Ligand code: HEM
């Protein structure tokens with residue numbers, strides 16, 4: 259028996275990935291994991307605030323000299339920034355497009371309503387929007403210092419204290435970190451499924467890791483405003 | 493038992509629909525949900541009204557024809573098909589909401605009947621094997637490891653009812669498609685089309701207007717045949733592998 263030979267041409271790999279709901283979701287998973295990796299490092303760096311202004315500001319200075327003498331001043335930092343921007347854009351665009359598809363797929367709602375899925379799962383979209391807004395606020399606050407009340411360029415320790423001595427600075431930060439914890443709780447496990455690493459055998463380990471990461475990130479990040487508020491860091 | 497039913501009535505595909513209330517009396521708890529609806533329809537016919545249209549065929553939980561979202565749950569409160577759901581799962585005096593599968597890819601034909609042709613087209617895109625026809629091959633000619641056979645069987649249980657789509661907040665057909673892909677992709681008989689199968693079936697699934705997977709797990713909870721949620725991860729793995737290797 260002769261098998262039919264395919265004569266139609268397949269689109270490029272990039273096209274196939276971006277045009278498919280499964281492929282686009284894998285873009286979301288990879289970009290999410292990239293951001294997640296960054297956040298773990300970022301959180302560890304933030305904890306240096308507990309060891310005084312010199313250590314923290316020295317660390318911030320070192321970040322700018324990273325890679326020297328091979329890389330010019332701040333180049334390493336800019337490489338990371340460009341990578342992160344690409345990740346945020348890829349993540350947000352795929353999240354938006356996939357969400358549109360999902361909503362269109364159920365044009366008529368059920369009359370009998372009931373809660374579907376866990377809280378972390380249900381809040382991925384709005385939690386993501388909160389994170390997106392927070393990223394903008396956070397950059398204006400501590401990178402460009404545009405909205406920081408006692409901005410002092412080159413002195414991140416003092417700028418952090420300034421942020422966390424306002425009620426809104428603390429509120430915005432803590433709410434965003436709660437959103438982050440929830441997002442990572444569903445997101446990390448989800449990304450494992452999307453990338454094909456999930457299985458019945460590994461499920462408990464993956465859920466444990468997701469919860470652990472979410473908790474460690476939340477606790478690590480939130481320890482800073484709490485320390486400033488309670489005067490442990492001053 | 494005496495029950496109040498609130499049932500979706502819609503005269504045709506393009507007609508507007510609404511939830512209509514009916515009282516049914518004399519329901520035995522040993523009746524299946526469909527027999528309860530038969531009782532309602534007998535009443536309606538005697539009263540000269542249009543009976544409620546709903547899908548059913550085998551009534552023994554194997555064909556996948558029956559559907560219905562009952563009080564917000566696909567196939568109702570038990571993990572079984574609507575034809576195998578018994579009225580003892582309800583209490584006398586209950587009000588029960590009965591709605592069709594809701595998904596853009598499952599348009600309503602009439603009342604509670606939806607067109608699941610989109611599932612057929614996903615199957616047509618790759619849910620088959622290219623085997624020579626003729627005399628049945630010797631059963632032991634192609635060895636299948638036990639673990640693979642179990643995996644294939646688990647996924648072959650899918651009866652294509654569409655409860656996964658109905659339960660998913662995104663109207664996604666990922667569980668259905670993954671059951672079909674995994675069933676054939678793990679077997680030697682399915683391996684010649686291993687890459688094209690998953691690429692074509694997923695592409696067809698997207699074209700039909702199903703939503704994407706956000707891993708809420710609602711599909712696997714609703715599945716009367718217990719197709720597990722990790723099936724989706726297994727299909728994602730096959731899909732990414734096929735993209736990497738390129739279809740043969
Ligand atoms: C621009 C802000 C963000 C938006 C709008 C956003 C939105 C989303 C949405 C809608 C999903 C899919 C949820 C679902 O499948 O149920 C998702 C998944 C995910 N997000 Fe985000 N998110 C944002 C920021 C982040 C950040 C900062 C991280 C880093 C920790 C992250 C990590 C993840 C991961 C790992 C996933 C899982 C991907 C998958 O399901 O395969 N996201 N995000």
Ligand code: FES
Nearest residue numbers: 551555556558575
């Ligand atoms: S009627 Fe066949 S499965 Fe329910």
